[in-house]
Amino acid sequence: MSSVNTGLSSKKSSTNEKLRKFLTYMRRNYLLYLFLVLPVAYFFIFKYVPMYGVTIAFKDYNMFLGIWKSPWNNFATFKEIFSMKEFFRAVKNTFFLNTLDLVAGFPAPIILAIILSELRNQTYKRISQTILYLPHFLSWIVIGSLTIQLFSAQSGLVNTLIEKLGFEPIPFLTEKTPWIITYTLSGVWQSAGWNAIIYLAAIAGINPELYEAATVDGAGRLRRIWHITLPCIKTTIIILLILNVGRIAQIGFDRPYAMGNYLVTDVSDVISTFVYRVGLRSGRFSTATAVGFFQSVVGMVFLITANYIAEKLGEQGIW
Amino acid sequence: MDSGIKSRIFDMILNVIVFFSVLVCLIPMLYVASVSLSSNSAILSRRVYIWPVELTFDSYRVVFADKTMIRSLLFTVVLTLVFTAMSMMMTILMAYPLSKKGLKGRNFFLLMVVITMYFSGGMIPDYILIKNLGLLNKVGALIFPGLISAFNMIVLKTFFSNLPESLEESALIDGANYLTILVRIVLPLSLPVLATLSLFYAVGRWNYFMDSLLYITDSKLYPIQLKLYQIVYNNMQPEISAIEGSIASNLLPESLKAASVMFCTIPILLVYPWLQKHFVQGIMIGSIKG
Numbered sequence: 106m107s108s109v110n111t112g113l114s115s116k117k118s119s120t121n122e123k124l125r126k127f128l129t130y131m132r133r134n135y136l137l138y139l140f141l142v143l144p145v146a147y148f149f150i151f152k153y154v155p156m157y158g159v160t161i162a163f164k165d166y167n168m169f170l171g172i173w174k175s176p177w178n179n180f181a182t183f184k185e186i187f188s189m190k191e192f193f194r195a196v197k198n199t200f201f202l203n204t205l206d207l208v209a210g211f212p213a214p215i216i217l218a219i220i221l222s223e224l225r226n227q228t229y230k231r232i233s234q235t236i237l238y239l240p241h242f243l244s245w246i247v248i249g250s251l252t253i254q255l256f257s258a259q260s261g262l263v264n265t266l267i268e269k270l271g272f273e274p275i276p277f278l279t280e281k282t283p284w285i286i287t288y289t290l291s292g293v294w295q296s297a298g299w300n301a302i303i304y305l306a307a308i309a310g311i312n313p314e315l316y317e318a319a320t321v322d323g324a325g326r327l328r329r330i331w332h333i334t335l336p337c338i339k340t341t342i343i344i345l346l347i348l349n350v351g352r353i354a355q356i357g358f359d360r361p362y363a364m365g366n367y368l369v370t371d372v373s374d375v376i377s378t379f380v381y382r383v384g385l386r387s388g389r390f391s392t393a394t395a396v397g398f399f400q401s402v403v404g405m406v407f408l409i410t411a412n413y414i415a416e417k418l419g420e421q422g423i424w
Numbered sequence: 425m426d427s428g429i430k431s432r433i434f435d436m437i438l439n440v441i442v443f444f445s446v447l448v449c450l451i452p453m454l455y456v457a458s459v460s461l462s463s464n465s466a467i468l469s470r471r472v473y474i475w476p477v478e479l480t481f482d483s484y485r486v487v488f489a490d491k492t493m494i495r496s497l498l499f500t501v502v503l504t505l506v507f508t509a510m511s512m513m514m515t516i517l518m519a520y521p522l523s524k525k526g527l528k529g530r531n532f533f534l535l536m537v538v539i540t541m542y543f544s545g546g547m548i549p550d551y552i553l554i555k556n557l558g559l560l561n562k563v564g565a566l567i568f569p570g571l572i573s574a575f576n577m578i579v580l581k582t583f584f585s586n587l588p589e590s591l592e593e594s595a596l597i598d599g600a601n602y603l604t605i606l607v608r609i610v611l612p613l614s615l616p617v618l619a620t621l622s623l624f625y626a627v628g629r630w631n632y633f634m635d636s637l638l639y640i641t642d643s644k645l646y647p648i649q650l651k652l653y654q655i656v657y658n659n660m661q662p663e664i665s666a667i668e669g670s671i672a673s674n675l676l677p678e679s680l681k682a683a684s685v686m687f688c689t690i691p692i693l694l695v696y697p698w699l700q701k702h703f704v705q706g707i708m709i710g711s712i713k714g
């Protein structure tokens with residue numbers, strides 16, 4: 106009996122204890138929660154409300170009824186987009202252009218970093234790096250403008266030179282295959298220097314004794330690159346590769362929009378530009394949202410898988 | 425001896441490759457700069473390479489005489505400054521509490537942020553939100569949606585949590601509150617990372633184009649990127665630009681477009697050496713695992 110009573114009273118007092126502890130905790134820390142109010146409100150309004158807005162992909166969205174009251178349409182929107190040729194074209198182009206970006210754009214910074222790290226003249230190295238990073242700071246609209254100026258068939262510098270050499274001008278921007286090449290190279294141009302930074306850091310972290318030992322053993326510089334530099338940055342390379350593959354279903358808007366034009370829509374129209382055209386130009390909000398939702402889900406699966414693998418390999422993922 | 429010669433040849437090849445890469449980076453800029461400074465006849469007869477031919481500043485005179493251009497530039501400068509200041513404030517306000525390991529609910533808040541790195545509503549739900557908030561054609565549409573970058577916030581949170589706890593503890597014992605500690609102790613210790621993140625925000629805002637295309641139709645609120653887009657892309661055909669009349673008839677649109685590109689790029693080039701230094705530090709901070 107008495108033991109039960111004791112138990113009850115101790116429970117009661119422990120509840121009070123908890124409450125008191127909680128109040129003490131809040132008195133000490135309320136400011137921290139106050140700090141969080143605005144940022145949390147931001148995330149709620151600008152990130153989570155649009156996530157709720159995704160429901161219009163499953164509805165016949167009517168602007169006057171709003172998202173909540175628009176009627177459900179039993180996946181009709183998805184049936185619609187899966188019967189659209191343009192949708193599949195956009196999906197295909199997204200994957201295709203991203204794959205090319207990966208194939209051309211992934212090795213470039215590695216090679217660049219190895220070459221830069223082999224330079225003996227430090228001033229030359231520093232100046233080169235400064236210039237090589239520069240394209241990263243230009244907007245895609247500026248890069249798109251530069252591309253038009255350089256590669257246009259009538260007046261571009263490149264075609265001027267090609268014609269001077271006695272060849273036919275190449276329609277870099279207006280025909281499919283040349284356009285794809287131009288698009289891919291623009292990505293390499295913009296990011297190779299910048300992406301080399303991470304590899305340069307990895308190379309800088311290699312123990313110099315390894316190189317000395319190899320030199321004593323008579324290894325030339327190519328051999329040292331092959332047998333020391335590359336194996337030492339292998340982990341970095343693999344992790345970045347996986348993370349890049351994880352982003353293969355995602356594509357920004359600025360670059361394809363700035364680089365594309367109506368003559369090459371067949372190869373340049375990707376999901377983001379497709380969503381823009383269908384949604385905001387033609388006003389088919391539900392359709393465009395469904396396309397965006399499809400991409401988000403596929404992109405998320407890739408991203409989560411990639412991060413999971415990268416973490417398994419002994420590194421943290423993207424955060 | 426033999427290996428010395430080999431090594432020297434190797435060095436030379438490397439130097440040539442790097443020199444070539446540097447040229448590839450520079451030539452587009454040099455070419456556009458040259459076009460913007462060359463005379464019409466030189467451009468028409470395709471004599472412009474990477475230096476100006478028959479130097480003239482006419483196209484810059486036109487660009488600077490165009491009030492909408494100057495307004496766009498000033499607007500973008502102010503927009504970038506305001507956006508960066510607000511973003512930094514919000515990012516700090518979120519990163520600081522979340523850097524406290526003992527904060528109750530910390531994991532919940534972190535999860536809330538991390539989810540947004542994987543999934544987002546997308547273009548159309550964003551647009552509907554901005555429309556419903558009445559932000560279309562308002563400066564707010566260019567500021568609020570991007571206020572906190574989850575990535576930047578987590579970088580800053582990681583940095584804060586690596587600061588020595590003893591500094592704050594003694595201040596807490598002395599009766600200082602968290603606001604005082606944040607402003608007097610934590611922020612002064614974090615100046616380099618704060619500078620870097622500010623630059624991330626500022627360059628991102630300066631270069632971002634999509635939101636202005638979506639949300640802004642009032643030409644008074646055109647950021648410089650949208651303005652440039654309209655000049656370069658909407659005037660693909662010379663006839664059209666002649667009709668629009670904003671371009672002096674004796675000027676070839678090419679030089680004018682080039683001058684506009686330079687006009688948008690020079691501000692970035694002016695701050696570039698400074699940017700680059702902080703950004704390289706930033707990418708290192710970012711790659712330290714959180």
